[in-house]
Amino acid sequence: MNSPTPIAVTGMGAVSAIGENVAAHLDSLSRCEHGIRPISNMDTCHRGRLLAGEIRVPDDELYRRLGISPGEAYTRSTLLAGLAAREAIVQAGIDLHDGHRTGFISATTVGGMDATERHYDNYLSSPAYRHFIPTHPGGVAAEQLAGLLGVPGMVTTISTACSSAANAIMLGARMIRAGVLDRAIVGGTDCLSRFTINGFNALMIYADDHCRPFDEHRKGLNLGEAAAYLVLEAAEREVAPMRVPLAYLTGYGNANDAFHQTASSEHGEGAYLAMEQALHVAGVAPAEVGYINAHGTATPNNDLAEGHALLRLFGRKDDLPPFSSTKAFTGHTLAAAGAVEAVFSVLALQHQLAFANLNFSEPIAGLDIVPLTQPENRKIDHVLSNSFGFGGNCTALLFSKAHD
């Protein structure tokens, strides 16, 4: 069997509460500046009370930046995705009409829910917002953006809760390796919505303070909004000539916990299987992993399960590579999280820098694992990035340094 096509990351873009482009994210991460504040833009009774990672750019400004006429119906998730995907395409320097087969693979949890919840009653009483009715379905963002950005090929959308973007990234790589695509623009987007804020609040896993991933006294998550996209290309001469990739996507794995609708099994079976597969696909041994960007939502259940899975994969505490959850910077950005953290993973490889896990003070009893609490320059050849979601959906990606 031939060795699989190497998958090069040639461009990336991101917008979240800690930056409106990739460079700003690196700056915020390096300086340990988070973006979590009391909700101020969202129209919700939780405004001023719950903390979230809001992007301080209003919708009309996003329309303007993307050159979309105000009369058109684009929901906030789609607008955020437009900024991030455009940054990724520009960095990759690809010509979308050069004859190579380019796909657009996006990810969402609630699609255009922000418009639906805002106009749920207005739609019935007034024609003013009815042009937003067609924006509800999850697939609308990808189809609108493929049109806006001029992506001519395959378009699809994945929704597997909080692992959605990681799955979109994995699918891009698999489609290239299967010979279906030459390159793929992959990632995810989710704006804040009353739907998700109230949902996690109803589940009693929305923290009343800054989230504390992997801490004994963690009380839940803060949500955030974000979009992030990567350009993946078959790393062959004809597709990516004369360019040095930012990094390679070398491994990926998806498994299902098959345990509970929302909770992870205590020992993180699905998480373990996903990470193990990612390393297997890459042909990389656990000891070669230089940094782990953990899922680390700071919910009691996730961090315990993920911690157990990490210990099982790496054998024992002393063999665990430096790890951190960056959710305390951005908030949990749901369907975007896997892509935001893929961008962080590539930055970690490019700058040989592992990022901090903010708000940590005391290890989880019985696990006793300690994340990085300060950014740390170190030799990093491979970064493991985890994303786990409702429905037991567990995905792990492995990114590797460009010289490999």
Next chain:
Amino acid sequence: MTKPIYIHGGGCISIQPTFQPDYFFDTFHSYASNPVPALEPDYKSLIPPLQLRRMNKSMRMALFTARQALLQAGRENVDGVIVGSGLGCLRDSERFVEAILAEEGQPLNPTPFIQSTHNMAAATIALSLGCKGYNMTYVNNASSFESALLDTLVYLMEHPDRSVLVGGVDELGDRTTLFWELADYLKKDGSDTGETAAEGASFFVASAERGESALGKVTAVECCVQPHDVEDFIRGFLRRQGLGVDDLDAVLLGVNGDGRYDAVYESVARRCFPRLPQMVFKPILGEYDTVTAAGVFLTLQVLARQSLPPALLYNGIHPARLQRILVYTQRRGRNHGLILLEQ
């Protein structure tokens, strides 16, 4: 390029009694209402009552048809679950929005939030079967099932010794129906435009091996949001399979009675398939994002039984043989999909 996959069993819930094992599109329920809810089986025959009680309609339709597919395939389990759902668990989404609008700030019941998640059908199947393998959900409007099918082709090429449950599911909402009326999507009495909205689920057991009793195979699938030229899209797809139009024995078209968009089929039928038997399925199964999965269920039955239900014949040309059938669908002029099925 991908390789063909074999389908070993299927299950289908729709607005016709497709869940009955001996049903072969010979008698039809006709409906005066729009939208049309699915005809539901006795779920308890395949789903334990305790599990069933906690499931919304998408979850129960998906799990029931997945179990039907497993039964027909004579298998207990699979290695992965791949699902398409244009709108996910719509009714629970509506329920949670309504709870927020009525009483945000009060303690809300989280169950509709949890069960509104688009991947709940795939998760329910995995949980019920104890399937820890690959689990994926596509939500790309009317190409959601086609995306799931393409992933299945790729997955079984990567893992030729494995098997997969692949399917599509969509349910109707309540408030969403009002929105669709306002958006002018729905057919009203006697109108030439609009869709008859429906719901349903269809699942299949697939593997890379023919085995002893495959119903048929899926040779290739492609979709395109808006092809520049539909005829080129179709001929190019066939060419990539080493085929021409004359190599097909019949086509299944997604004509749905919406005069604004059916013209595409008329034109394609005239230009590409003038001599081929043409079948339709949406007039009896209604329209929803993943109804093409039910079209595939129908086509596999036709291939397995070597017989074409006369009521579905669109142009009066009877087939000389039934070995290779092309499914071509689009919805509202978008999400054009091609699925090639063979005996």
